[in-house]
Amino acid sequence: MNNRQQQIDYLLDRLEAAGKRSTPQRHAVCQVLVEHGGHPTVAEVFERVRAAYPMISQATVYNTIDTLRELGLIQALDIVDHGHTHYDLDLRPHVNVVCTRCDTITDLHTDTLEALVSLVGQRTGYQIETQRGVVMYGLCPRCRGTQHS
Amino acid sequence: MNNRQQQIDYLLDRLEAAGKRSTPQRHAVCQVLVEHGGHPTVAEVFERVRAAYPMISQATVYNTIDTLRELGLIQALDIVDHGHTHYDLDLRPHVNVVCTRCDTITDLHTDTLEALVSLVGQRTGYQIETQRGVVMYGLCPRCRGTQHS
């Protein structure tokens, strides 16, 4: 029933299927990733995991996230001026729209992106990783109102 | 007639128009940026500028690039797993396709991206910076051939 629990279990299953162990640390990281929902950074994950698991090391968070990434279960998102990498569990093609003032990230799913991805593949000859989102920058609706500063 | 020279002069003119001085260091940085043509990093620019201007400081390269960016004359491009920022003089909307094996970046200009940008603006309410390119990842044609490794 619990969608999130299913998602956490899915990640751990895939880890085990890849011959990795399902440790409590990895469980905690996956749980935080799923429950965060948005586009967490390592620092955010570390901080939250720590609340439930105070002795966890930052290196473990990095390692777990790297492993998940190698298995293609999450993707990395580098955003100009943010200074750290964000991660995204959403592997459907979508646009991540970043506010250049408040840093809010909004997702948009649209067929136009999928069309663009396949067009880029055809035109360039690249084998595009279709599960990756793209990033756009702009002012979010709220910040457009407070533009003057 | 020299297209590149015009572009260099344009950058310097815009610097001066913004009240900045047109110093030899800035000239050298602009020249390297224009002549590079692709998506240079600060390290690449620094190295090349140094050849013609051995006493230039890395800080000056950073400062000049920051200034150009503040004036909207170049844009920054953060690419996952590259570890440093690339810069792009091309302010028309385009897709930067990055090879995940050899790091080659290929540009693609297409109306579909412009359509996507305006659609994203409408749907999300964000005021999208239309001059920014987006990044996609994949295997370039050459690396698709040597995939086995």
Place this chain on the structure above:
DNA sequence: AGATGTATTAAGAACAGTTCTAAATGATGA
């Protein structure tokens, strides 16, 4: 031309996110 004020530059220190290292811990399989 000379003096004054301001922008720019240079060099290197400082910083932050990430990666690496080495030792300790914990699980697995014979």
Place this chain on the structure above:
DNA sequence: TCATCATTTAGAACTGTTCTTAATACATCT
């Protein structure tokens, strides 16, 4: 139980970028 191997931990090391400070060069005013 013992041996082995993966994993975790803590912190050092690394790297790209930013910051600081003093020196320099340019522009303006008289």
